[in-house]
Amino acid sequence: MSEDFLSQEEIDALLGEKKEEKEEEKIAPLDFSKLEHVKKGGVPGLDLLFEKWLKIYGEEIRRLIPQVAMVSKETVFITRFQSFMSKIPMPASYSIASMKPLKENFLLVLDSRLVFVIISVLFGGPAKPFKVEGREFTRLELKIIRSVVELTLETFESVWKNIYPVELELKGIELNPTLARIASGNEKVIVVECSMDIEGYEAPFFFCFPQSMFMPIRDIIFSESFLTEKDPIWDAQLRKKVLKTKVKLTLELARKKLRMGDILNWKVGDKINLEVSKKDLFRLYVEETPKFLVRLGKVKDKYAALISKFISGDGNGRRGKEPGRDSRTEGENTGGEAKG
Structure with a gap:
């Protein structure tokens, strides 16, 4: 009786169905160099310096853009330069600046959302970014960008005056990220992410410093002792000790x-002239x-x-x-x- 029934293999053969052979999955080795490593914190001196800068910058930027409600610092982190640049939406403004006597350059990156919101409110529009559809900035927009960048660098330089006197110079403003390479792709950079609140709309902007840039002043950047208040009694005692x-x-x-x-x-009595x-x-x-x-x-x-x-x-x-x-x-x- 059992011979009158077809087996499952015979049914599959009649229907033309074949079992798909499972390919063995190839296991590739893990490349640790491609893993993104983001380290938050670790630069308390720079963190405190930006806190001090924001108090000055907030007042000055409102003179240029009265609609600015607040400027704040979001986070400070260390990552690879290539990873940072890949996350900036296009178009964006990449301002290259030097900080003499430190050798290397740093970036001030203005997000396109921030640029277009500033332009909108300055010409009487709402605090919302308009669609750009991948176009580049116009001459008028670039002029406004330069005004914001110059004010940002001017106030940032003034904060350093009593800590480590530096001279900031704007080298140029690039729209192509490939022309704004201040470091190799795998080099570590310190990124300070800030945001600007314009009538309720928040848009980001970034400072990007090569980590090696601060090596000559690492005692200042990687510690917070430079901003601590001096003890007058301790100073007086130290002066007495020194004297x-x-x-x-x-x-x-x-x-x-x-x-x-x-x-x-030589003999006793000889003289040396x-x-x-x-x-x-x-x-x-x-x-x-x-x-x-x-x-x-x-x-x-x-x-x-x-x-x-x-x-x-x-x-x-x-x-x-x-x-x-x-x-x-x-x-x-x-x-x-x-x-x-």
Whole structure:
């Protein structure tokens, strides 16, 4: 009886259906370099600096755009430059600026929504971005963008004045992101995301700094100690300690090269002629470091040195020749020196 029934395989064969062979899934290795890593925080000094800047900028931007209700800082994070640029909608304004004496450039990015809302309210329209359909900014829009950027950089420079004096310069405004590359794609950047509230509509703008840009002043950017208030009592105590600190002073009259054979032949009563005069300038050392140029003198019955000028150089007084010194007093760091 069972032979009168067809098996499932025979039914599939009659209907022309074939079982699909499952392809083995290929497992690809994970490329960690392509993973996006966003690190929030970690730059408390820069965070506090922007908080201080926003108070100044909020007042100044309202003079240019009265409809601005508030400017706020959303977040500070560290990411890769390529990842940051890929998330900016087009069109956008990329302002390249330098911060001398720091070497690298940074970006000030104005989102297209912010630009078109500013343009709308300035010409009497509502605080809503209008459709742009991928077009570029017009000359009038670029002029307004430049005014906003220049004001932003001017106020940002003023905040640095008492922290680390810098000079900001606008290098140019680009609309093509490929022309606004301030770092390689995989290089880490510090992004400060801000927003501007214009009659209830919030639109973003960004500061983008290469992380390596702040390495010379990392103690300022990556800590918050520079904005802490000074304790006047602690300052007074420190001043007293410094003024009571004892240091060793050494006046160098001359340096002379002498042969070791001549030194071995010295006898009691031999004289060394230093060949110096009252008109010469001499080095005054503070703890083995030359700090002053002085002239010889006498006060009552004691010899004295009159400080003529500070020794300039690389910070420790050891570089370069000082004006007014005779070549015989310069000397060299070789053996057989006579130091008075």
